[in-house]
Amino acid sequence: MIPLAWYLIFAAMLFCVGLFGVLARRNAVAILMGIELMLNAVNVNLLAFWRYLWAPKVDGQVFVSIVLIAAAAEAVVGLALIISAYRRRNTIAAEDMDMLKG
Amino acid sequence: MSALQIIFLVIGALTLASAVMVVTARKIMHAALWLVLALGGVAAVFATLEASFFAVMQVVVYIGAIAILIIFAVMLTRKVMEDTGPQVNRSWPWALLACLGVLAGLVYLLSNWGGFLTAARAIPEGGENLVQFGQALTSPSGFVVPFEVASILLVAALVGAIYVAGEPREK
């Protein structure tokens, strides 16, 4: 049997890799990919806790499904914003989107 | 070490390696393809947790929809970020440091936690109980309100995305 610790450490590492993508990449689409990785890490965590601490009850699974829905909505809106920005500014580098800068 | 543990280690290593490739690949298209592999690896991790419903949903939602959308966005916006020039911003060493710090903090927190080596609970024959899950999502004493709010969020996202990304109307 796999110890719970392995899942938690795996999720933590996946989360940090995603975080690095969000903080360091220039391309907005790549930043979105980093966010997806972070959300996946959260899901691994939730499912592992459900399996090890709550198993026959379904509450943990409900959380995971809500995270899935939120991830889908976030990806759709994020990509729409990126395509819109590309149309207007002709760039998708995150540091060039600075219209609000004084 | 049991067979399941070896399988988990292999899957986990593959997933983490492709996740690292996602955030470091020079060509953004390759990053998207590595992302597909990482998401598939997470689906396999779900399968080792005996959550077959979420393993398949991971493939349907993430690989079948989100990854395809991302690949589409990459293709539509490819010209501007032609895969030359730096793909990371100037402060990437600080980002790396922050990530390592977060990782170290998380591992430290986890290692001090008592339930670290809990054994898994037994679940009934035939995997997780889908009927019970469905009833929990739709019963008023369960999670019907969050579920409905989530569905409204999806509809709002759909409408908003079409409005934002649609062609600007000709005056």
Next chain:
Amino acid sequence: MLPWYQDPVNFIAAWLRTVLSGWGLAPGAVDFILTFLGAGITALLGMLWVIFLIWYERKLIGRIQDRFGPNRVGPWGIFQPFADMLKIFVKEYITPAGADRVPYNLAPILSVASVLLIWAVIPFTMTIMGVNLNVGLLLIIASGGLSVLAVLLAGWGSNNKFAMLGGFRAVAQLISYEVPMVVSLLIPVILSGSLGVNDIVKAQNIPFLVTAPVAALIFFISSVAESGRSPFDLVEAESELVAGFNTEYSGLKFGMFYVAEFLHAFTISLLFSTLFLGGWRGPFAEQYPLLGFLYLGIKTFVVYFVVILFRGSLPRFRIDQMMDLNWKLLTPMALVSLIITALVAQPLVSLPWVQAAALFAANAAILIIFMGWAGRKVSRKRPIVGRPRPLAVPHPDDHMPVEP
């Protein structure tokens, strides 16, 4: 455990299990070997079966078009696919300059694999199936997502604008048609109360074709669209896009796409007969599971015949017509029939025949209303853009030299 003449496959599996355990292997290792063997044999038989399918389809299409079809190699041309296979084996692999190597080579494999994945959950008889997964139907939907990915990889990796356009069209078409397909698949789930494919088959005392004809129709149309065959072959429309996403493929790599297409067409017939025609069910199928294999085969071939007729007799859709059909007809129809099925089926669960009759009536009403509405839209007069003129008569403006 049934005797060997009633259930030979499981008999052989049990025998192999005793033999392998006799060699001192751990039970987990024996399970692994048997599963691996079963998957390998199923995949191999599926791929070999395609050889026959190709001959059958070419022969049938030939008859539809008033030709003989293949008739040179062997009796009735039955060895024609073998000749084609030999030819395709010895062809050169050409990789276009600037191709993205890994996606380019991965795409054909993935396209076959995504179809074969479906075979893992189909119950061939009462007892023979790959895995009795409790989310089998979702696995079928997931395999559709993987086939989209294969087409996209091929379109991207080829470094060719026609391949890329084919890939774009493919994604637009396949993702759109997944919507009505998924919704229509929910109707058998409601009627049987399970996501497992074998449970759906077991629930069909009355085939779902009778109780849910609208869902069957929508599933049929959208799965033909998913397979990317005529009349939905915009993905590789050869007169517009050279050959779509597989323009740059040659030799066996092209052969893989070819195999995937034929296998997909057969697999959707298999799925249709499993989900809507009762699968392996038939007289005595429970006492003699092998009979179930025969029943499933007959049902599948009936559906496959219709799929080929569909391909042979309908012209290709225009891209806007294809999208209109999906979003303005199939999706609303699927949603309405999902809601009505849920409302009608629930109060009548204890009276199966009354339930079936009520469902059939409700479905007929949906079909009549939607078809009438669609017919009104289609028959609306189109604006006349020019007067037709007969082709053979020379136009007065054309000064064609007349030979003496």
